[in-house]
Amino acid sequence: MAEYFSPGVYVEEFESSPRAIEGVGTSTGGFVGMTVKGPTIGAPSLVTSFADFQRQFGGFLSEFTHGEYRYLAYSVEQFFINGGTRCYISRVVPEDAAIATAKAGILSMRAANEGKWGNRIQVSLLSTNRRKMQLIKKESDTVYTAKSVEGFREGDLVEFAGEMNRISAIFENTVTFEKKFSADPVDTAIVPKKVLYSVEMDVTIRCDGDAETFSGVTLNPTSPAYLGRKLSGSRLVAAAVEPSDALDNPVSVILGKGVLSGTISFTGGSDGTMEAVNAGVFIGEDNGPGQRTGIQAFLENDVASIIAVPGVTIPEVVVALISHCENMKNRFAVLDIPQELRKTNDIIEYRNMVDST
Known part of the structure; x- marks a missing residue:
């Protein structure tokens, strides 16, 4: 409101008609539904093309396995075909969906999320x-001077003449080993014939054409190359590693004595059954930031302007989606018509029933 500091006549103009409602952009969408794979907890994932969607969430679902809940991938494809530029996906799964797992020796792993896609994961060790x-130079039975200790850390395993040993301490170029070597490892030649080799492994994780490789992995928990630390960066699996003080090759510790290469397979992953699908699966739970699911996950997203749960017409889900949009005040819901409604009047009546404008 204007402020007046002296007497006089002032004219103020006001708009006499209501302001027009500003249009809402539709280039950023939000989708909730079932996919082949992908995270089911936390903020919705950004997708910038259908190829990106396929990489993160897989392709189309089968009518035979998912019935009326298979439409999310089709909707995302059409969204981009019709000019959409980006969208966010909140994946949901039936209540009885399961995560694929694998265990070998001290290594326990599970797929990154639910679904039978995880049964196709292969982890190779070399x-x-x-x-x-x-x-x-030999200082004592277990202490030596090294020409260089670059690349080695306390706790690392080394091999000399077929014998395993562990570095227990490093001070400058002085190296202390856990036990005495059976053969003399000292060699002062410019081009030495006797050297100690690091003991490590390469880990490769593959699934459906996607591959991750972690090189120079060890079982030394103080090393940046520690197996548990390396696998924490995987998009495909999560892993837990039990402590091991074995003086043995890490591949052998995991796969068995004397084994220097091999592959670990995953089992137990399941997409669940459609009988275990209910409204709560799509509505989701609000367990706080980073732990929300379903529609509730979009509480952590303030950029999506349209939200849809493709193919789902469960009344409780429809009400929850509309309420979400009304509460957020920056998006609108795109609803599917129940398949049993065939007549125009029935469709209009349904629309009027759910219309909240």
């Missing part, structure tokens, strides 16, 4: 020894 250490 023993490697890329780094070398030359010992140039």
Whole structure:
């Protein structure tokens, strides 16, 4: 409101008609539904093309396995075909869906999320020894001076003449080993014939054409290359590693004595059954930031301007979606018509029933 500081006549103009409702952009969508794979907890995932959707969430679902709940992938495809530029996906799964798992020795793994897609994960282990250490002087039975200790850390395993040993301490170029070597490892030559080799492995995770490779992995928990630490960066699996003080090749510790390469398969993953699907699956739960599911996950997203749960006409889900949009005040709901409604008048009546404008 204007402020007046002296007497006089002032004219103020006001709009006499209601302001027009500003249009809402439709280039950013939000979708809730079932997919082949993908996260089911936390903020919805950004997708910028249908190819990106396929990479993150897989392709089309089968009518035979998912029935009326299979339409999310089709909707996302049409969204981009019709000019959409980006969308966010909140994946849901039936209540009896299961995560694929695998265990080998001290290594326990599970797929990143629910679904039988996880049964196609293959984890390959291969023993490697890329780094070398030359010992140039013996100080005592277990203490030596090395020409260089670059690339080695306390706790690392080394191999010399087929014998395993562990570095227990490093101070400058002085290296202390866990036990005495059976053979003399000292070699002062410029081009040494006797060297210690690092003991490590390469881990490759594959699934449906997607591959992740982690090189130079060890079982030394103090190392940046520790198996548990390396696998924490995987998009495909989550892993837990039990402590091990074995003086043995890490592949052998996991796969069995004397084994230097091998593959671990996953089992137990399930898409669940459609009988275990209910309104709550799509509505989701509000367990706080980073832990929300279903429609509730979009409480963490303030950029989606349209929200849909493709193919789902369960009344409780429809009401929850409309309420979400009304509460957020920056988006609108796109609803499907129940398949049993065939007549125009019935469809109009349904629309009027759910219309909240």
